Amino acid sequence: MALLYSVRQVKAHSNSASCWVTLNNKVYDVSSFVSDHPGGEELILNQAGNDITDLMKDELSHLHSEGAYEMMDEFLIGYLNTTTTTASTNKELKNRAKTPKSGADTIVATDYYDDNDGHFQPTDLATEKKKKFLDLTRPLFWQLWTSDYSKAFYLEQVHIPRHIPGSARIFGSPYLEVLTKTPWYIIPVFWLPVVVYNLTQSLNLGLGVDKVITHFLAGVVLWSLLEYMLHRLVRSVIAEPQGYAMLAGAYFGYILYDMTHYYLHHANVFKSHFREMKTYHLAHHYKNFQGGYGITSKVWDRVFNTELKL
Structure with missing residues (x-):
């Protein structure tokens, strides 16, 4: 099951502390990415709470690569509650509201959609981005050491944009990991x-x-x-x-x-x-x-x- 949000709920998250956008009827919480946006945070904040489907593919104003679309999956939190989706929603689930991950206010999802709904290709929000390359939420050294990636595949993958809050962990051992971090000064x-x-x-x-x-x-x-x-x-x-x-x-x-x-x-x-x-x-x-x-x-x-x- 995945969460459904109304347009009003999405528009309520329109600042740097809690920034949501919609793309192709999907809802994304991009709060952690605002300051890292390659075009500057103003561009993304100007669209906070709005739909960016047309903007993402606009060649004149802000054309985005295929990698940018793939990276958006990391911020997926649910789907836009449209007439099509609500018509096929399981009524039993309507009272089971959850707090979205931004947690900046009390707005909750109004609905869920059934995974069997033919109108969507559902995404497992808990285990998304579990593809065959490195899992950035786990220590990277051992994953890479035990991998069998070809050089061509590795070079292709490392140049696909990916984003996580904070730094990716290199080692599982805290004693080794501390050696990888150097304060700027x-x-x-x-x-x-x-x-x-x-x-x-x-x-x-x-x-x-x-x-x-x-x-x-x-x-x-x-x-x-x-x-x-x-x-x-x-x-x-x-x-x-x-x-x-x-x-x-x-x-x-x-x-x-x-x-x-x-x-x-x-x-x-x-x-x-x-x-x-x-x-x-x-x-x-x-x-x-x-x-x-x-x-x-x-x-x-x-x-x-x-x-x-x-």
């Missing part, structure tokens, strides 16, 4: 002293302040290129020591990259520059993983003709 705490050390060494070896600054900035630019190449080719390039200053700049560029990458994924970003880069980077994840490799800027995507056109 550890990066600058660890690396800024390395930056200062290299700048000091550069000065101590007789390089003038003006040249230190020049090589430092060259190192920052170097990192932006490394950022692009690492993201695209998963290779590392180590700079030769003409100065420690350039190495310091590269380290500093890495800090900017890592902080920006974390910021784009986990924060409600500033509108200036970062809003555009968040949309751009999430488009790399959700729309086309074969472009949009830059994180802090689009410079190298433009140079190498891999810029995503949004």
